[in-house]
Amino acid sequence: MGEFHLFESGSAVTVIIGLWMIGITRVPTSLTLYGTQSAVLGLMAMYLGVLRAEPLLVIVGVAVIALKGIAAPAYLLFVAHRLDCRRDDGVSIAPPLQFFGALGALALILLLHPLRAALPESSLPSIGMLLLGMIVMITRRLAISQIVGFLVLENGIFLYTIGQPHTMPIVVEIGVLMDVLAGVMLAGLLAFRISREFESIDVTELKELRG
Amino acid sequence: MTVLLLLIAYLAHIAFLPLLFIGLVRWVKARLQGRRGPSLLQPFWDIAKLLRKGETISETATSTFRLAPLASLAAILAVALMVPWLGLPSPIAGDLILAIYLLAAGKFCTSLAALDTGSAFGAIGASREAAISVQAEPALLLGLAALASHARDSRFSALLAPGGGEHTIILALLVGAAAWLCAMAELSRMPIDDPTTHLELTMVHEAMVLENSGRSLALIEYAVALKTVLLLGLVSQILLILAGNQTLAFHYVLSIVLLAASAVALAIAETVMVKLSWRRVPNMLSYAIGASALACLLVAMRG
Amino acid sequence: MTAIVALLPAPLLIAALALFATRLRVVPVLAAILMGIQCAAAAWAWFPILGTPRRQIVEGIGIDSHGALFVLLTTIVVAAAFVHAVAFFEREKLSEHAPSHRQIGQFYFFASLFLIAMYVVILSDNLGYMWIGMEATTLLSAPLVYFHRSSRSLEATWKYVLICSVGIAFGFFGTAVLYAASQQSGALHVGSLSLAALTTHARQLPPGMVRLGFVFLLLGYGTKAGLFPLHNWLPDAHSEAPAPASAILSGSLLNCALVALWRISDLARAAGQQQVVRATLLPMAVLTVITAALFLLRQRDIKRLLAYSSMENVGIMATAIGLGSWSGFALQAVNHSFCKVAVFLLAGNLLQQCGTKNIRDLRGLLTAQPGRTLLLMLGIAAVAGTPPFGSFLAEWRILSFAADKHMPWVVAGLVLSLAMAFIALAMQSLDMALGNKTIKDPTNVRTRFAVSLVLVPVILLLGSLALGVLLPSSVLALLGGGR
Numbered sequence: 001m002g003e004f005h006l007f008e009s010g011s012a013v014t015v016i017i018g019l020w021m022i023g024i025t026r027v028p029t030s031l032t033l034y035g036t037q038s039a040v041l042g043l044m045a046m047y048l049g050v051l052r053a054e055p056l057l058v059i060v061g062v063a064v065i066a067l068k069g070i071a072a073p074a075y076l077l078f079v080a081h082r083l084d085c086r087r088d089d090g091v092s093i094a095p096p097l098q099f100f101g102a103l104g105a106l107a108l109i110l111l112l113h114p115l116r117a118a119l120p121e122s123s124l125p126s127i128g129m130l131l132l133g134m135i136v137m138i139t140r141r142l143a144i145s146q147i148v149g150f151l152v153l154e155n156g157i158f159l160y161t162i163g164q165p166h167t168m169p170i171v172v173e174i175g176v177l178m179d180v181l182a183g184v185m186l187a188g189l190l191a192f193r194i195s196r197e198f199e200s201i202d203v204t205e206l207k208e209l210r211g
Numbered sequence: 212m213t214v215l216l217l218l219i220a221y222l223a224h225i226a227f228l229p230l231l232f233i234g235l236v237r238w239v240k241a242r243l244q245g246r247r248g249p250s251l252l253q254p255f256w257d258i259a260k261l262l263r264k265g266e267t268i269s270e271t272a273t274s275t276f277r278l279a280p281l282a283s284l285a286a287i288l289a290v291a292l293m294v295p296w297l298g299l300p301s302p303i304a305g306d307l308i309l310a311i312y313l314l315a316a317g318k319f320c321t322s323l324a325a326l327d328t329g330s331a332f333g334a335i336g337a338s339r340e341a342a343i344s345v346q347a348e349p350a351l352l353l354g355l356a357a358l359a360s361h362a363r364d365s366r367f368s369a370l371l372a373p374g375g376g377e378h379t380i381i382l383a384l385l386v387g388a389a390a391w392l393c394a395m396a397e398l399s400r401m402p403i404d405d406p407t408t409h410l411e412l413t414m415v416h417e418a419m420v421l422e423n424s425g426r427s428l429a430l431i432e433y434a435v436a437l438k439t440v441l442l443l444g445l446v447s448q449i450l451l452i453l454a455g456n457q458t459l460a461f462h463y464v465l466s467i468v469l470l471a472a473s474a475v476a477l478a479i480a481e482t483v484m485v486k487l488s489w490r491r492v493p494n495m496l497s498y499a500i501g502a503s504a505l506a507c508l509l510v511a512m513r514g
Numbered sequence: 515m516t517a518i519v520a521l522l523p524a525p526l527l528i529a530a531l532a533l534f535a536t537r538l539r540v541v542p543v544l545a546a547i548l549m550g551i552q553c554a555a556a557a558w559a560w561f562p563i564l565g566t567p568r569r570q571i572v573e574g575i576g577i578d579s580h581g582a583l584f585v586l587l588t589t590i591v592v593a594a595a596f597v598h599a600v601a602f603f604e605r606e607k608l609s610e611h612a613p614s615h616r617q618i619g620q621f622y623f624f625a626s627l628f629l630i631a632m633y634v635v636i637l638s639d640n641l642g643y644m645w646i647g648m649e650a651t652t653l654l655s656a657p658l659v660y661f662h663r664s665s666r667s668l669e670a671t672w673k674y675v676l677i678c679s680v681g682i683a684f685g686f687f688g689t690a691v692l693y694a695a696s697q698q699s700g701a702l703h704v705g706s707l708s709l710a711a712l713t714t715h716a717r718q719l720p721p722g723m724v725r726l727g728f729v730f731l732l733l734g735y736g737t738k739a740g741l742f743p744l745h746n747w748l749p750d751a752h753s754e755a756p757a758p759a760s761a762i763l764s765g766s767l768l769n770c771a772l773v774a775l776w777r778i779s780d781l782a783r784a785a786g787q788q789q790v791v792r793a794t795l796l797p798m799a800v801l802t803v804i805t806a807a808l809f810l811l812r813q814r815d816i817k818r819l820l821a822y823s824s825m826e827n828v829g830i831m832a833t834a835i836g837l838g839s840w841s842g843f844a845l846q847a848v849n850h851s852f853c854k855v856a857v858f859l860l861a862g863n864l865l866q867q868c869g870t871k872n873i874r875d876l877r878g879l880l881t882a883q884p885g886r887t888l889l890l891m892l893g894i895a896a897v898a899g900t901p902p903f904g905s906f907l908a909e910w911r912i913l914s915f916a917a918d919k920h921m922p923w924v925v926a927g928l929v930l931s932l933a934m935a936f937i938a939l940a941m942q943s944l945d946m947a948l949g950n951k952t953i954k955d956p957t958n959v960r961t962r963f964a965v966s967l968v969l970v971p972v973i974l975l976l977g978s979l980a981l982g983v984l985l986p987s988s989v990l991a992l993l994g995g996g997r
Contacts, residue, residue, distance in 0.1 A: 012381055016505065023497060096497035103501055107508050119691070119726065130687065137680065146676060153683050161690045166697055166705045168690070172642030176686065179649040183679050186653055190660075190672050197665045206669040209750045 010044040011125035018132040018152055023099040025087050027080045027144055034148055035073035039065050045162050056170040072184050079188045080144050083195045102135050122163050129156025143191045143201040154180050218302040225291055229436035230254040232474055239478035261429035269422055271329040279324030280430040286317030287434050294367050296444025298466030305367045307355045325419035332411045336418025346496035347396035353503035354386040360510045371448045373455045378513050383452040385506040390449055392499035394442035401480050402487045443473040515572055520559040521633055524552035525626040532623035542600045545622050549593040556589040571710055574640035584636045584773050591765040591851050592629050594970045595758040598859045601966035605866050628654040635770040641689045641707040652678040658759040659751045670750035677747045685734015688727045695723035709777055716784035725790045728782045739771035740825050742802040752821035757862020764824040765851040776835045796836035800927040802829030807931035810938035815871045816861050819942055823897050826935050834912045842912040849904035852978040856971035857893035863967050873942055877949040887947050894943045896978055898936045904981030
């Protein structure tokens, strides 16, 4: 498949997975979906690396699959299992409505393309994923789901970086990956502490500090 | 001339395929559960038995109750001749909007009949069926409309033609997924409803036909079987868009194979999956609308 | 190159020492001594670079006068905090919630690595390294905020990590956009993340992408700086951290984020996009000051009060950046760091003695301990921008710069909020100082006066006073000169 077709199909698949995650209330399912999304992105990166004859990009792809596709979801699944949080009912809006709202927002962005002057059309999927990540973070109550939303956001940005004709220097890409993962680990640790302190990881319980 | 041949072919298949399909589903399910199960032809004997039996009709029922099974069967039969679910071109050139509305008309008749009997379970079933169709019908309509938009033609023959363009793959997959979910919803199959349940409070379609017996029950069972084959045939055709151009015979063989495969898939689903709690059914069906809406979005962006 | 290497050994040594905290009880003292050596090393390596227009790029690290100033400032702030922490932690061990040795060890470990991350942010020429350093500062300072292990600090840490990470993720998107923009310019067609290269070829970058990249980078680094409306984490994090950590966070981390903002707005201006800078950064900055002033009026917690005051100062400095005035920004940064660190350390002492942060519970301090309370009030006055302290001069410079640029709304907004903030701070501190004393048990060893506890704040306040009273043009030239 040509580079453009691969990129388009791959980004369509990642956006569909992202949209799927918005309607999911079960935490382990959303983690598995995130792992799949990262794996798809890693495969895309590897394939693009081969097409553009950039071996470093292939290495980045492998790292993404290993770390973001397998290690991070496994760690978060372990955390979810220990905290015994199975289902996240979200904040006040029913999942189908969240889903349709996200779909509507995505449609608006894709059809109206407000940043037409600044960004080419090939970066639309990544902006869509940014939006989806933000929606997941805003509409969820459990700490773990907010972490997943943040990770989807990161995936959107990663999609943007591999869509450019020349990828970023590998030091930066690996550094970003490490930073994100360190953030995930830290957030997981904090979730443990929150569960011990507040008896649940419902972030709407964190309301002592106000004003 | 060709139309006559096609008509005869379709009628022949309509006579045997639906009940055979149901028999296959039950047989596979039995084998999966470790039983020997009834023979593949058991549904035929069941229908024959029901046709011989007399009917018990509620005193409060009117002619609506008597005519409804015939009406719904007529509607489904008409759609079965309009949609090329066999892989062969359909004898009547069908439009997607007509097909969906005819199916809805059939459903309407059944719901009326259920309410007509004055039984509470009938009313529950009818209201649930209506609630499900609120989400399932738009999903199917949108999905087929996306395909029609892509093909610039709303007749089924053009809709399901193996398409060009590099986006057909994702389009076909999305619409196929939506159509599968809609089929499960319309046919009251897992995970929306368990067809073998004995608990009236969990039934959707079966609650509507609780009051039917004898000949009208036979007609209804047969109509449901025909609708099953019709909708799953439609799903197979949508997926066959991906296969590209082939000869007619090969296309026909592939369609039959896919139908059999969907029977097996249905059986596996009903053995493995757990029925969704009623409050979660809209969540599931919103995915159908979502997939169709995404397909429409794709067509709107790419033409 | 030696300049960079000179900065590394002391913090790394402190981190290594801190790993053995359970066995070595002298870690705080050793850390303070090592930070003193670090100050000397930084001064020796970086002082000559101050004020010179020289600019050198080594492996993505830029060595220039602007960076030198903030390296020195950061080093001084952290050294001051570490020196004070020696006596502070000694007292802390006598209190009810005595920190364990492990906690203190973790504090020093993360604080020293945090220092290195801040150096990376200040000195980076490569946008990618800057981002990595910024995210690293978030992750490394989270354990500092979580020091007390209470539910409030847990909540503060959670909000801090989440909000800053999301903001910085947007910042990375901005970096990626700028990288893509560089690929479309003529000379850099393989793409470049180097600020120097981007600034040289700034006119060739596609303007739409520069604007978009700038806005996202503003969102990202603005979150880290605490600009409105991304400031939610600031009061929580700065108030729940222990006093030395609050001092470092307010005194140097905010500066790092602002330096990053300066560099990217410089780039935007070089690309001819000062309009977008005026349209986005400036309103955000002014709104930050106004919001902070409004919140200051209703605070009941002394450390939160100071955190909102930090937010207000960030807004003032961001205004300076938006207007393009380096000297205003630098002067305000130096003064704010000195005063804020001093006041946070003094407030920490107060909290240690009285066991409560609630202003309503702290009354009659002037009668209970006149000297220290006077010092605290002077510190708060310095932070509020009272003459003769240096912050007054710095704010005056920024206001006159804004007036020169014909921006009446900016001037009006700033003056109004500065007045509101001053009133709020004065009200709260007078609330604490006057009235009948409520401190119980004055003979407790905790409330005894110790010179070591007030030494550092006094020195810092004197420094700020010096900057306010005598400001020879040589000092101004050292700060980077010009307008």
